[in-house]
Amino acid sequence: MGKAQLIRMLQIIAAVVIVVLAVGLYRAKSDASRTQAHVRELQGEIEEREAALRELRAEIAERESPANVEKLAQDRLGVAPGSASATLPESEIARRLPAPERSREPRT
Amino acid sequence: MRPFNVTGAFQPQRAYSPATAGEAAPARNRVRLLAIGVFLVLLLLAGRAVQLAFSGDPLAEPRAPNGASVLPRGDIVDRNGVLLATTVRAYALTATPARVWDAPAIADQLRRVFPDLDRAATIRRLGDTSRRLVYLRRGLTPEQRTRVHELGLAGIGFETEHHRDYPQGTLAAHALGFTDVDQNALSGVERGLDADIRAAGAEGRAVRLSIDVRMQYALEEELSAAARAAGATGGAAILLDGRTGETLALASWPAFNPNEAGAAPSNARRDRVAGDLHELGSTIKPFTVAMALQEQVTRSGELFDLTTPYVIDNSTIIDHERVEGMSTLGDILAHSSNVGAARLAVRLGGARQRSYLDRLGLTAPASLELGRNQAPLAPQARTRRDVAGLGFGYGLAATPAALAGAYTVFTNSGARVTPTLRAAGPDAAVERASVFSPEVTRQVLLYMRQVVTDGTGRAADVPGLLVAGKTGTAEKLDGAAGYDDSRNFSSFAGVFPANDPRYVIVLALDDTGEGAAGGAVAAPAVARTLRRIAPMLGLRVEARSPAR
Numbered sequence: 156m157g158k159a160q161l162i163r164m165l166q167i168i169a170a171v172v173i174v175v176l177a178v179g180l181y182r183a184k185s186d187a188s189r190t191q192a193h194v195r196e197l198q199g200e201i202e203e204r205e206a207a208l209r210e211l212r213a214e215i216a217e218r219e220s221p222a223n224v225e226k227l228a229q230d231r232l233g234v235a236p237g238s239a240s241a242t243l244p245e246s247e248i249a250r251r252l253p254a255p256e257r258s259r260e261p262r263t
Numbered sequence: 264m265r266p267f268n269v270t271g272a273f274q275p276q277r278a279y280s281p282a283t284a285g286e287a288a289p290a291r292n293r294v295r296l297l298a299i300g301v302f303l304v305l306l307l308l309a310g311r312a313v314q315l316a317f318s319g320d321p322l323a324e325p326r327a328p329n330g331a332s333v334l335p336r337g338d339i340v341d342r343n344g345v346l347l348a349t350t351v352r353a354y355a356l357t358a359t360p361a362r363v364w365d366a367p368a369i370a371d372q373l374r375r376v377f378p379d380l381d382r383a384a385t386i387r388r389l390g391d392t393s394r395r396l397v398y399l400r401r402g403l404t405p406e407q408r409t410r411v412h413e414l415g416l417a418g419i420g421f422e423t424e425h426h427r428d429y430p431q432g433t434l435a436a437h438a439l440g441f442t443d444v445d446q447n448a449l450s451g452v453e454r455g456l457d458a459d460i461r462a463a464g465a466e467g468r469a470v471r472l473s474i475d476v477r478m479q480y481a482l483e484e485e486l487s488a489a490a491r492a493a494g495a496t497g498g499a500a501i502l503l504d505g506r507t508g509e510t511l512a513l514a515s516w517p518a519f520n521p522n523e524a525g526a527a528p529s530n531a532r533r534d535r536v537a538g539d540l541h542e543l544g545s546t547i548k549p550f551t552v553a554m555a556l557q558e559q560v561t562r563s564g565e566l567f568d569l570t571t572p573y574v575i576d577n578s579t580i581i582d583h584e585r586v587e588g589m590s591t592l593g594d595i596l597a598h599s600s601n602v603g604a605a606r607l608a609v610r611l612g613g614a615r616q617r618s619y620l621d622r623l624g625l626t627a628p629a630s631l632e633l634g635r636n637q638a639p640l641a642p643q644a645r646t647r648r649d650v651a652g653l654g655f656g657y658g659l660a661a662t663p664a665a666l667a668g669a670y671t672v673f674t675n676s677g678a679r680v681t682p683t684l685r686a687a688g689p690d691a692a693v694e695r696a697s698v699f700s701p702e703v704t705r706q707v708l709l710y711m712r713q714v715v716t717d718g719t720g721r722a723a724d725v726p727g728l729l730v731a732g733k734t735g736t737a738e739k740l741d742g743a744a745g746y747d748d749s750r751n752f753s754s755f756a757g758v759f760p761a762n763d764p765r766y767v768i769v770l771a772l773d774d775t776g777e778g779a780a781g782g783a784v785a786a787p788a789v790a791r792t793l794r795r796i797a798p799m800l801g802l803r804v805e806a807r808s809p810a811r
Contacts, residue, residue, distance in 0.1 A: 180308065188342035205774060206352040216430035221480035 321483040337463025353426030354403040361416035437534040455636030459547035471511035482512040482796040489788030497773035499535035505674025540660040544737030546657040546756040560610040576648040593710040597718030608654025613644040629664035676701035723786035727805035732757020749777040755785040
């Protein structure tokens with residue numbers, strides 16, 4: 156193989172490599188943008204759930220706040236924190252709680 | 264190119280000659296340049312590939328180290344992790360004026376969801392076509408957003424934003440403070456720890472306070488009940504762990520809801536624990552006695568004749584109720600004798616008195632991490648009369664927070680610790696500044712216990728808890744008219760349990776009426792509070808008062 160042919164061959168190989176790289180780069184970029192979009196979507200979903208979680212935590216804190224617990228204790232148990240009635244035995248508390256709803260029997 | 268001319272005749276190829284070689288040289292150079300160019304491009308691509316492989320995604324959203332999304336402000340929790348303040352998602356109601364055709368109709372529709380929406384202002388904003396986007400309302404809840412969305416109004420939209428939420432409502436409102444709609448801190452811890460709360464939001468962590476919501480609730484409830492019963496215009500109370508300086512509860516009355524801070528009157532939004540100044544009255548007397556003992560201008564066995572008024576610089580100092588017979592230092596505190604305290608103060612002298620007041624922290628603002636710590640009014644005593652007045656709590660206006668800080672000397676064998684709202688770790692170092700000797704502190708503690716068992720503070724006694732303290736009833740200044748004995752600042756400051764004092768409590772009611780002394784209105788509220796709080800602190804309280 157002559158020198159000119161060798162150069163020609165190298166040029167062809169280089170051209171093929173460039174084309175392959177160009178195609179590869181295009182594919183890599185399109186894959187990356189797809190992945191990026193997916194990641195953004197997931198991040199958005201995470202943020203959405205985090206926001207919902209924060210709202211739920213705030214709601215739990217509100218429901219467990221001493222003022223709310225005291226109101227529930229007064230409404231449902233008839234006791235006020237700090238009063239002598241707050242020292243009710245456990246059995247008494249269970250007795251004062253509203254009766255649990257009966258589960259329906261499955262129809263046969 | 265094929266070797267044919269346009270006519271199709273064969274044309275022989277030109278033979279190689281040095282001339283043609285000379286023409287080919289630039290072409291080869293161009294090929295080389297092209298090759299170099301291609302090589303450089305490939306090198307660039309390879310470099311970028313390596314950079315992308317070894318670096319993170321430069322387009323990724325900023326996230327906290329623990330994976331949580333970055334928030335403008337972090338959560339605030341109490342010492343047990345109970346949520347006090349958080350940042351939740353909210354919506355801003357916006358409008359694009361260019362797309363609004365019938366502003367009055369849209370305003371009317373919106374008022375069905377927001378009845379308090381200003382119709383005229385809304386119409387004006389909707390018609391402001393010079394602006395691309397206008398805000399109509401901020402901080403909408405998801406439910407409000409859904410209701411507006413269902414109206415299907417053209418030109419009306421929403422923007423997602425953050426909203427500060429205080430799930431405990433009015434609880435600890437003055438301690439927490441609040442922010443504006445843009446999350447800028449305006450008061451309370453929100454302002455005092457603003458930088459830390461913002462950093463916590465960026466890092467996805469919470470800021471932990473020393474407050475305990477259970478104790479906070481008990482203190483607020485009892486303060487509110489006492490203030491209403493006494494017809495006071497305001498109230499303040501603070502409970503400290505006197506060993507570490509941690510604030511377990513901090514209450515001001517009247518209360519407000521920080522979720523609707525804008526709707527609350529400024530009187531209710533005012534923090535009275537670190538923000539309001541009052542002449543402290545007799546709650547300062549234990550310090551006068553301690554100063555006198557420390558400087559050896561008296562001794563524990565000395566007897567005083569308090570039956571006659573004390574005349575000094577043409578002023579006469581009298582006691583509200585004459586103390587009969589010869590009195591001990593304990594009697595001076597138990598009967599809250601102005602005459603006795605004034606005599607001790609004058610013996611001590613202005614310079615030494617001032618030095619102790621400085622070291623007790625009563626001449627400097629309290630250092631609670633709040634938006635505002637009011638500086639005291641503490642002019643230098645110029646006359647013996649001023650010194651005598653300071654001895655029983657007049658001529659120095661300080662905050663209840665500063666007074667509570669000073670009372671920590673009785674929980675640290677004579678050393679003062681600085682009150683804080685930050686939760687301290689179990690091994691955290693506590694800075695203590697020595698003011699009195701342990702012997703003097705122990706002696707004064709016995710006298711303060713006598714105040715509760717046999718003196719003006721009997722209503723603060725909680726059987727089984729061993730409360731020691733001092734009542735205070737300071738007449739309020741009424742401008743140029745001088746002191747008004749029908750308007751009082753009534754208080755109780757104390758420590759417990761007296762056999763191993765650890766906790767400090769100060770409760771004060773502002774503008775109580777004539778005869779509403781600290782022992783009559785503040786001391787009972789302290790007892791009620793301690794009965795509720797003691798079990799939370801692991802302290803035993805007897806159910807009923809033992810027969811005397």
